[in-house]
Amino acid sequence: MKLTVVGGGSTYTPELVDGFARLGDILPVEELVLVDPDAERLELVGGLARRIFARQGHGGRIVTTADLDAGADGADAVLLQLRVGGQAARQQDETWPLECGCVGQETTGAGGLAKALRTVPVVLDIAERVRRASPRAWIIDFTNPVGIVTRALLRAGHRAVGLCNVAIGLQRKFAALLGTGPREVHLDHVGLNHLTWETGVRLGGPGGADVLPALLAEHGDAVAGDLRLPRPLLDRLGAVPSYYLRYYYAHDEVVRELRTKPSRAAEVAEMERRLLRMYGNPALDEKPALLAERGGAFYSEAAVDLAAALLGGAGSPYQVVNARNRGTLPFLPDDAVIEVQASVGPEGPVPLPVPGVDPLFAGLMANVTAYEDLALEAALRGGRDRVFRALLAHPLIGQYAYADALADRLVAHNREHLAWA
Structure with a gap:
C-alpha cells in the first residue's frame, strides 16, 4: 500500500507518521511519500x-x-495538509478582520474566506495531477477550510473525503469522562465543518443508549470549561457545540479577547521554529510532547481509520467525515458538504440518517451553507464583487459596510495569491 502526503514538510507530519507506525495492523503502509516544495523542512x-x-x-x-x-504515481490514497501562504498568511487572516470589529480566524469569517480563495485553486490543481498519476486514488482532505475545499474537489469529480479532528477529540474526551474506551462512544454529530453539534452520545454504536443528558448533568461544567462557553448555555441547547461555535455564540467577547493578546498564528509560528529545531536532532525518534500544543490532536488516528476503511482494511465502520449531503439534511442542497457520521467503505462514505435537527442549529447551517456556496464561486471565478457577496452572506459579518471594508482588505493582503487580483 502506498500513501502520499502533500504538505509532508508540515510540523503536523510526525503526528501522522506516529499513527501509521502504531496502527500498522489497521493500515499496512508499505510506502509513505512526503511531498513538499520546501526542501529544508x-x-x-x-x-x-x-x-x-x-x-x-x-x-x-x-x-x-x-x-x-x-x-x-500509483498511490492508493493522497492526504492533503497544505497551507498556502504559510503562517505569514495566517497571521494576516487573524488580524485584518479585527480592524472592522469582526473575528479574525483562519477557517471562519473573513479570514476563512481569504484562506479558501488562496487554497481552492491550488488544491484543484494538485487533485488533477493526482488523478493523472493515480486515477483510483482516494483524496483525503485535511486542508482548511475543509468543507469548502472538499466541496470543490467533489464538484470537480474527484474521489475525495474531508476530514476534521473535532469529532474524534470530543469522542476521546467523552470516553474518558464516561470511563470507557473511545470505540464504545458513538457521537450523533451533525453540522458543517467547524459548525457542528453533538446532539447525542451513544454507547456501543448508532443504536445505543443516549447518555448525553447524564454526561451533561455530571460533567457539564468540565465540558463547558473546555469550550469556554457558559454551562447554562449547554443545558439550554441540550447539545455540545464544537469550540468553533464560540465565534458565533460569543462573537463580541471573542473579538475583545483577540484584540488584547498575540495571535494564534504568532504562537504557532514560534512553536514551529522550536519543533523544527527538535526534528533536526538525530537522537529524536518519537514525536515530541510540544507537538500536542500545535493542534490536530488525534489527527493520526482519524486519518488511519478513514484511509483503512476507504481502502478496504480494518477501519471503523462508522466515522465522522465531510461528504455530500444527498438528502441527509433535507433543509440543505444535495450537493452541500456536511459533517456527519457515515458508513465508510471502498465505495466512499454514506451518511447515516439524521433525525430532525433543531431549527436553532438548522438555521445557522443553512446560512453558512449559503455563504460557502458564494465563497466557492469567489474562489473558482474570482472578482471583488463575489468576495463582497460571500462576506455579506456570512453570519459573522452580514453588514454591507463591514463587507465592503473587509473585501478591500482581503484583496490587498492576498493579491500575490489571487490570479485575478
Missing part, C-alpha cells in the same frame, strides 16, 4: 519520520520528494 521532517518508523519496528519505506507527480 522536508529533510528535517523526513528524517524524524524514518526514525519514528525504525523505533516502532515498522518496515515501511519513507520517501521524500518535491515532485508531486512522481510522489502520487
Whole structure:
C-alpha cells in the first residue's frame, strides 16, 4: 500500500507518521511519500519520520520528494495538509478582520474566506495531477477550510473525503469522562465543518443508549470549561457545540479577547521554529510532547481509520467525515458538504440518517451553507464583487459596510495569491 502526503514538510507530519507506525495492523503502509516544495523542512521532517518508523519496528519505506507527480504515481490514497501562504498568511487572516470589529480566524469569517480563495485553486490543481498519476486514488482532505475545499474537489469529480479532528477529540474526551474506551462512544454529530453539534452520545454504536443528558448533568461544567462557553448555555441547547461555535455564540467577547493578546498564528509560528529545531536532532525518534500544543490532536488516528476503511482494511465502520449531503439534511442542497457520521467503505462514505435537527442549529447551517456556496464561486471565478457577496452572506459579518471594508482588505493582503487580483 502506498500513501502520499502533500504538505509532508508540515510540523503536523510526525503526528501522522506516529499513527501509521502504531496502527500498522489497521493500515499496512508499505510506502509513505512526503511531498513538499520546501526542501529544508522536508529533510528535517523526513528524517524524524524514518526514525519514528525504525523505533516502532515498522518496515515501511519513507520517501521524500518535491515532485508531486512522481510522489502520487500509483498511490492508493493522497492526504492533503497544505497551507498556502504559510503562517505569514495566517497571521494576516487573524488580524485584518479585527480592524472592522469582526473575528479574525483562519477557517471562519473573513479570514476563512481569504484562506479558501488562496487554497481552492491550488488544491484543484494538485487533485488533477493526482488523478493523472493515480486515477483510483482516494483524496483525503485535511486542508482548511475543509468543507469548502472538499466541496470543490467533489464538484470537480474527484474521489475525495474531508476530514476534521473535532469529532474524534470530543469522542476521546467523552470516553474518558464516561470511563470507557473511545470505540464504545458513538457521537450523533451533525453540522458543517467547524459548525457542528453533538446532539447525542451513544454507547456501543448508532443504536445505543443516549447518555448525553447524564454526561451533561455530571460533567457539564468540565465540558463547558473546555469550550469556554457558559454551562447554562449547554443545558439550554441540550447539545455540545464544537469550540468553533464560540465565534458565533460569543462573537463580541471573542473579538475583545483577540484584540488584547498575540495571535494564534504568532504562537504557532514560534512553536514551529522550536519543533523544527527538535526534528533536526538525530537522537529524536518519537514525536515530541510540544507537538500536542500545535493542534490536530488525534489527527493520526482519524486519518488511519478513514484511509483503512476507504481502502478496504480494518477501519471503523462508522466515522465522522465531510461528504455530500444527498438528502441527509433535507433543509440543505444535495450537493452541500456536511459533517456527519457515515458508513465508510471502498465505495466512499454514506451518511447515516439524521433525525430532525433543531431549527436553532438548522438555521445557522443553512446560512453558512449559503455563504460557502458564494465563497466557492469567489474562489473558482474570482472578482471583488463575489468576495463582497460571500462576506455579506456570512453570519459573522452580514453588514454591507463591514463587507465592503473587509473585501478591500482581503484583496490587498492576498493579491500575490489571487490570479485575478
